[in-house]
Amino acid sequence: MNLLKELKYAESHEWVKVEGNKAYIGITDYAQGHLGEVVYVELPEVDATVEAGSQFVVLESVKAASDVYAPISGTVVEINENLIDNPGLINESPYESWFVVIEMTNPSEVDNLLSADDYEKLYA
């Protein structure tokens, strides 16, 4: 399974990369493989508040729409505009294709996430 050791993972297939109080969020290679070709991404707006466990992004493939759940809580400070024009990037390079950057309100939530090894054990 293609995973990056330095990232944290949610059971619902999102990855989180922490930089200070900010967190980058995307979906795993495993998840994009199951979705098939992503054709459209619906991202939240900058300044939107998201809560851990709530749906905050919608991904569409040709014949399916999938909700993506926020792995941590916070305020959206940046969105990846590149994905809007080129959603296929999520298939090509899932770990570079972050959806949003979140200013975390409760950084300790990161501790509840899975390591790469734990995630792999769940889905291998």
Added chain:
Amino acid sequence: MTRYIGNTNEDRELMLKEIGYDSIDSLFKAIPDSVKLKGGLKLPHAQSEMELVKNIKELSNKNLNIDDYACFLGAGSYDHYIPSVIDQLISRQEFYTAYTPYQPEISQGTLQVIFEYQTMISELTGLPVVNASMYDGATAMTEAAIMACEATKRNEVIIASTVHPEYRQVLNTYAKFRNITVVELGYNDGQVDLDELKNKLNKDTAAVIIQSPNFFGIIEDMAAMKDIIHENKSLFVVSADPVSLALLKSPGELGVDIVIGDGQALGNSMSFGGPYLGFMAVTDKLMRKMPGRIVGETVDKDSNRGFVLTLQTREQHIRREKATSNICSNQALNALTATIYLTIMGKEGLKEAAQLCLQKSHYTYNELIKTCKFSPVFTKPFFKEFILKSDKNIKTLNTKLLESNIIGGYDAGLQYPELKNCWLVAVTEKRTKQEIDNLVRKAGE
């Protein structure tokens, strides 16, 4: 056995034997006896084709058909000219016996027609994105209201009372169950009252819905409304008569966000109210919020151009309860009719038909006034329909006209109590000067 069932008794015996059953009844054993129908259905006995045609002909003969009359009745269903090409082409079985184009390789006909339809409606409305059609104008308008609420995350729509009464009734039905607040907007000299609009707009207003030409036939002043509505971050929804759009400035050009309407006038017969089609056009920004099917262009493996249903993830068969609408069937054959109509009429023909409507309706209006039996109600510009106040009760007037083979206009007082004895008259390109003069003579008596 009937003519629409293929197998003979021998076929059935053989088939049952081959699959190991001794009777057809045994295939139905999952149905408990307690719910099985005893004694058969109480329906009329089967009719041969000869009997059927004769009996149904008798029924149809009990209806007055407008070909034997001069029809000045409109109010949402119009007696426009229908080119003979249309019925010949829509009667091709490949069009009318096919299902929704789910298998694009063997549905390029329907798919390309819809793509052409989308383009033509886009040209008329001045908006770039059109869906494959809706049930009718009223439901298209209601879906537009729901879409506006979803897109703005607001929950109130303001609708002009000059919108067709049936459209407003359908909106009210849906709104009641979805808890959308509907606010009605009055009129002033037959047009939307702008001061009232300003007062009624508020932070909950998702959309302002008007009709132009409106139910009274009057052209609304969209340019005057656009900025007021957009400053409030509400969407501007307009129901339009597609024939009028050959002549009038397109709502898209005037800054409208969603244009809907009924496409009956585009080559569809009146058929006692249906089937017609509803059309819907939106801005690029609203594309993914739009209900219904959309056809898009793409290529096949060998780089040939082809067409497919696209953006399907908005739809019920994928999104289920999160879909933008529950709509599934649309009115594809009526959309095909509209496409052929717009092709036959073409750029010049539709404009000419629209000009004939405009000229003939104004001639009729002026001649009726000259009789002194009718007086103007409004002063604003109209397209093919207008309101006049009669010195008689409208029902009495229409009954009298019927004796002279004239179907008179709609009794506006039925829906607008303040418009008692007001007559809504429609004049299409089909009405001749002779018919109009006859109407004027009889109505002026």
Added chain:
Amino acid sequence: MLKHQPLIFEISRRGRKAYSLPECDVPVAKIEEILAERYLRSEAPDLPEVSELDAVRHFTQLSQRNHGVDSGFYPLGSCTMKYNPKVNEQVVRFDGFTKVHPYQSEETAQGAIKLMYDLGDMLSEIAGMDQFTLQPAAGAHGELTGLMIMKSYHINKGDVKRNTIVVPDSAHGTNPASAAVAGFDIVEVKSNDKGLVDLQALKEAMNDEVAGFMLTNPNTLGLFDENILEISKIVHEAGGLMYYDGANTNAIMGITRPGDMGFDVVHFNLHKTFSTPHGGGGPGAGPVGVKKHLAEFLPVPVVSKKEDGYFLDYNRPLSIGKVKEFYGNFGVCVRAYAYIMSMGPDGIKAVAENAVLNANYIASKLKDKYYLPVDRECMHECVFSGVWQKEKGVSTLDVAKRLLDFGYHPPTIYFPLIVSEAIMIEPTECETKETLDNFIQAMRQIADEVDNDPELVHSAPHTTIISRLDEALAARKPIVRYNKQV
């Protein structure tokens, strides 16, 4: 047939015309005198300019790129692609139907109103219901209407918190979508291992907030739920109503009736069960029937009869209101009326018998080649799973595309969602044994090809005018109208 058919806009040439209109015979006023310039467009909409022959050839060419029921076998599950009788197309075109204005006085439209009244009566008899409305334009529209009626019923009783609709996980997608449009919350219950309603799960889903349960019976697996009376009892005892999604009525007409199974509301799809053409995706009609206790909530106007004739009754204070312009898709109703009159009571029952026999025949003849998840008597359709083929790298989509090479419209695929790689075959009563045998032969051959030459199936179709289309491209960069090249 030409390989490439240009768009009508690409054929268009300035100055060509296909229309003819009479000269304006009233005195012509200057347009600017009638309408202020600010209302007028500066340029006419860019519609095509072609000759009449060009137009006729264009649409004839396009029609030939379609497969219709008259072209060949069309076993599209859940859609009931039966033969569309020609005589129905003749009678619906009588001037006394097409040239009738919806607002002309009732006295001048007695034939049309009587036809609607009689059709409602006949549908009531077939459904075991008390009264029908013909207003809804399609199945999903009928569902929505029925759900609104159910909600109004509860509210009128003062039972205002019933805001949940329960559906099985095998339901048509329109069921939850319609419930959402009607403002309900949706609860889904899992099916049991036989593909039927899990009674225990249903009981657990019941409470005093449930407005009703929506069910297709036979369900989307083509199976009749033998516990139907128990299901109705569970729902009714919890204070809910039973909604019958009539998409699959073809299986049971004349054998049993939704009303007798305990349903309170039903919609029929005239374009499925009652032979009206699908038209490439409509128009259809989705009349809704109700039991007496719900009749006062039906949409206005209700088609009614009094001593001196038929009339449209708007005086219904508890009605949900209108759901459509005028009175529904009248032209579709005329065809359905003609169909029922042609069939008679025995013919209607024979429809169900032959539809069920044909489906069982196919199920039985293919189940050694394709996995049949529930191996028992099916109703009007059978649902296979392509999992055996999938193991060999060939998907259900591939099998469907390969069928195109044999001249068939493929079955419905990937539905119901609870069967993986689903292949849903509905032959209808119209087809003869020979047609079925030929189709079975093709399906068996494809199964063999999967074993021997999977790439042949994987790369299908090979004979259509166009090969598989890039749907991802269409969705990523939507081009939804023609734009003139400059």
